Amino acid sequence: MARRGENIYKRKDGRYEGRYIKFYNSAGKAVYGYLYSKSYTDLKERLKSCKTEKWGASKGMNIPLGEWMNTWLSSLGTTRKPTTQRVYKSHIENHINPALGAIPLKKLNAEQIQNFVNDLNLSAATVKTIFATLKSALISAGGVAPQVWSGVKMPKSEKFITRVLSVEEQKRLENALSGDSDIGIFLCLYTGLRIGELCALRWEDIHLERAVLTVNGTQARTEKGVEIISPKSKSAKREIPLPPFLLEKIKRLPRTGEFVISRFGRPFDIRTYRRHFKHILNKAGLPDIKFHALRHTFATRALEVGMDYKTLSEILGHSTVSITLDLYAHSLNEHKKKQMNKLGGIFQL
CATH class of the missing domain: 1.10.150.130 (Tyrosine recombinase, N-terminal domain)
Known part of the structure; x- marks a missing residue:
């Protein structure tokens, strides 16, 4: 049995064994080192020295x-x-x-x-x-x-109100969509896909008979170039129902490659599709907004028509409902007014 706090054990062969933490790996788990001696006192002193120097023996803590x-x-x-x-x-x-x-x-x-x-x-x-x-x-x-x-103190986060399109702005945007590649904007407006998930979407991920699409990957730029990798989390890998009108638009699309949003048989690069989106905004006479605003717009419209937070959270691929609540607890002023006006009808005779 080890003496309390010393991590020194007597082995069956009569020697003493001491354990110390050499360093912590990239996952934060301790990597141990072991020392052995026939003398308890000798091992205790050697172990004390190792515990003091911790990582890298004589060099570790001296490096920049x-x-x-x-x-x-x-x-x-x-x-x-x-x-x-x-x-x-x-x-x-x-x-x-x-x-x-x-x-x-x-x-x-x-x-x-x-x-x-x-x-x-x-x-x-x-x-x-x-x-x-x-x-x-x-x-x-x-x-x-x-x-x-x-004890280091972090700066306080400012409350960020996400930019969403009004109903009128969304109609103007949709009226400006005409090309086959524009289906990506429709998809994000009515499913809440992230742009990386959109650019990684394959035809095999769309199940027409069940009217759903599955999110199985996301596009990322690595040192090897543009790659399709696993979703950012387990919850991001999800299944999203497709509204009937959107399903009909998808059915009419020509399949020119493996990916739904493609050009010359290859998937659109995220940066290229963002530039395409800027062109569409200009065509629709809308202010310059980030592509991610389409995801926020989808979430806002979903709440406005009465979708519950749990369902919305799963469609968006959030790990917890609290994330959804924190991001979208607010609503557009137009929607707030409509909800408040309902109160007046309770006592009207």
């Missing part, structure tokens, strides 16, 4: 943060999706390493990290993701005390 960040990023392997690793790499190269990269791990402190966070002239959400990247790497290093990052 920037060097460790690059090592950590390279160690991720398949534990993170390519798109996630690209985000990490951008945070490291553009923000973390330029500001903190020269500081040795053992000299890094909470004040330095707090100043780094305060100096980031970015949105609160972006600052939080950059800090999360740094924190994950520091945890994996193993020898950095939690106090270095645990």
Whole structure:
């Protein structure tokens, strides 16, 4: 039996075995090292030395943060999706390493990290993701005390009201849609697909006999180029019913390739389709909005016609209903007025 807090065990062969944490891997799990000795006192002293130095023995905590960040990023392997690793790499190269990269791990402190966070002239959400990247790497290093990052204060997030098309604007947009590739805009307006999911949609994902489409992938730009990868989460892989009018539009489309939204037999690149959307907005005389506004518009219209949050959450591919509630608890002023006006009818004689 080990003595409390020492992690030293006596083996059947008479030797003592000691265990210590060498470092934490990219998933945050401890990787252990083992020492052996016939002498309990000798092993205790050697184990104490290893616990003090933690990661990398004599070198680990002396290396610059920037060097460790690059090592950590390279160690991720398949534990993170390519798109996630690209985000990490951008945070490291553009923000973390330029500001903190020269500081040795053992000299890094909470004040330095707090100043780094305060100096980031970015949105609160972006600052939080950059800090999360740094924190994950520091945890994996193993020898950095939690106090270095645990007390750092994040900027307060501003409440963001999503831009949606009014009913009149949506009609103008739909009237401007005429080409075969425009079906993608219809799909997003009436199913809430993300643009990456749209550009990854194959004909085999549309089941005409059941009037549904399945989301099985998303398009992403990796170091290898444009690829179709797994959805961002388990909940993002979903089945969405198709309204009858939309089903009829899909049936009339020519199948010129494997993908529903394609050009020259190849799927539309996300950036190319965004440019196409900008052209359609200009044609319809509408203000410049992000493509993602189509997803917000779908959600708003769905709530306006009485769709419940649970159903909407599943169609949108959110992991929890609370995410849907947080994003779409608001509604358009036009809809608010209609709902409030119903109150007056209760007591009218």
